[in-house]
Amino acid sequence: MHSSTQLKEIRQYYQQQLVSQLGTAVVVLNDRLEVKYLNPSAEATFNKSLNRLLDAPFVECFVHCSLDVERLAQVVRTGQDFTDSDVILELIDGSRISLEVSVSVIRIDGKTRVLLECKQIDKQKQINTEMFQEQQWQAARDLIRGLAHEIKNPLGGLRGAAQLLDRELSTEQKEYTSLIIEQADRLTNLVDRLLGPNQLPKLAPMNIHQVLETVYQLKKYDNAKGVRFIRDYDPSIPEIDVDPEKLQQTLLNIVGNALQVLDEDGQIVLKTRIATNQTINGEKVKLAIKISIIDNGPGIPASLQDKIFYPMVSGRASGTGLGLSIAQTLVHQHHGKLACHSYPGRTEFSIILPLPKRPNQ
Template identity: 50%
Template structure:
C-alpha cells in the first residue's frame, strides 16, 4: 500500500504545476513546479487566498467557487494569469474536486502555454532571420562585385579626362559606389564575436541615457526604473550599448514625429525573472530590460517584419538598426520582443544571468 509520504514525493517530483485548495479557496499545498511557475514559496503562501497567489478574471474565481459547491470538474484553455511579481502568464488549467473527510478540496493542474507559444514564435522568428541573412548575403555579393568594377572604371576614366572640371562627374560615381558599398557592409553586419566581460547592465543604460540627453537636448523625459539587485552580466559592453541605443533612438524619432504638445517619455526598466525559457533552454535567472515610449506606436503591418533588414517606418530610415540589435542579442543567447499600440511601444530584451542552463 502506498503511504502518504510517497504520495507527497510523487507530487513534489511532477513537472506539472500542481496546487491544492481547500473549500475556502485557500492554499493547502503547492509543488515545486508550481513554485517555479508562479515565482512564490509554497511554504510562505500556505493558507493564502487564491487571489493572493495570482489574479485572473472574476468569472474564473466564481467558477472555482461553483466547483467546490457542485463538485464539478472543469478545464480552462489559454487563461491569462498575473503573478505576484507582475509577470503575465498564459496557461491551461484543469480543476478537479476531491472529497476528503466531509469537505471538498480542489486540485489545480496548471500547464503553461506562453512558454510553448514563445518557443514557437522564436523558432519562426529565428528561421526567418536565417533565411533573410542568406538572401542579404547573396544580394550583397551580387552588388559588391559590379560596384568594384564601376568604381575602378571611374577612377581610370578620371585619369584620362582632358579637363579637371569633368572629374566632378567621376567623383560622383566613386562617392555613390562607396556609399552603396558601405550600406551593403552595414546590411551584412559585423562578423566580430562579442568580447564578453562582467558588466553592470545599469552602466550600459546610463551610457545610453547620457547620449540621449545630449541628442535630445532635454526635449524627452527619461524615466529610470532599475532593480539594483541584478548582478553583473557576461556581455560585450560596447555591443550592448549599441543594441539598446538603436532601440532608444528609434523611440526618439517616433516621439519627434508626434504633436509637440504631447510630452515625449522613454522609460528604461530592469527586472530579474526566475525560470525563464529562451528558445529550448530554461534559465534559472534572466535579466529583463524594457524600453518603453509613449509615441504613436509601430504600424501593425510592420510589426511582424520589424527586425528584418531594410524594413523601416520612416521614409529616410535604413531599417538596419533593429536588425543589428537582434543580431547582437542573439549572439548573447538572448531574446528581443516587441509589442506596440498607439501611445505605448515596449521592447523587451531578455539576457541570461548564468553560464549554465538546462534544456527545456
C-alpha cells in the same frame, strides 16, 4: 425514483463543484459584460480575486486586453459563439499572458450570461513564435548577405574602372568619374550596413547599468522634444559578460527609435530585472537579466510586429529598416534574445541575457 427537484439540486451541486475545480479559467459576465463570477483557476490566472473584480467591466480589469469589446457585445445580441486563439492580457504588475478564449452565451436563472473559457498558452506560443521568427530572421539575413556580396563585387570593379578613367580625363570631365566613385562608395557603405556587424563581441564582466547610464546621458542631451526618462534599475543584478560597445549600440538604436515617435508628453522607462525560467532561442534558462525599454508612444502597427527585426523593414517613411535588424544581430551574438510587445500607448522592447550557471546548478 428521484423527484425532478432532487435531480435539479444534484445537477446544480455538481456543476458548481466541477466548475470550481476545473483547471480551465472560467469567467461569467452579465449582458453588460461585467464580471459576475470567476472560478479559482481564473482568479489564479488573472492574479485577482472575485471580490475585487465583481461587477467590474471585464476589459477594464486589466492594463490592456486585446479581446474585442464589440465582438463580445455582438455575442450578447446574436447568441453566436466564437473563439479567439490569441488574446493578450497585461496585468497590473506588468506581466503579460496569452490566452485562447472561447465565448458563448448561456442562461442562468432566466438571465443572459456570457461564458468565457480561457486556456493559457503562453509557453507554447512563445516557443513557437520564437522558433518561427528565428527561422525567418535567419533566412532573411542569409538572403541579404548573398545579395550584398553579389552587389559588392561589381561595385569594386566599377569604382576601380572609374579611378583608372579619372587619370585619363581633363579636369572638367573628372566630375563625372568623381560622381561614380562617390556613389559607388555610398552603395558599398549601405551594403556593409546590410551585412551587419561581423566581428564577434569582446566580452568582459561589467555592470549593465553602466551601459544604460551612458545611453541615458547620450540621449538626455539629444532630446529636443523634452521626452521624460525614468530609470528603474534593480541594484541586485550581478555583473555579466557583455561587449559594452555592442550593447550600447543596441540600446541607442531602440531608444533613438522611441524618441523619434514620441511627442512632448512622451516617456521612456529604462528598466532592469532578474527574470526566471526564460526560453531563449529554444533553450530553457533558469536565470537571466531582462533589460526593458518602455515608451508610451503610438505603438507599432500590428502588421509590422512580426517583421520589425527583418532587414529593410521600417514603420517610418524615412527609416532604413536596419537599426533593429542590427540590434537583433548584436543580441544574438551575446546568446540572448530581443523581443517586442506593442499596442497603442505602450511599446516594450526586452533584451534577455542569460546569467552564467553557477557550479552547483
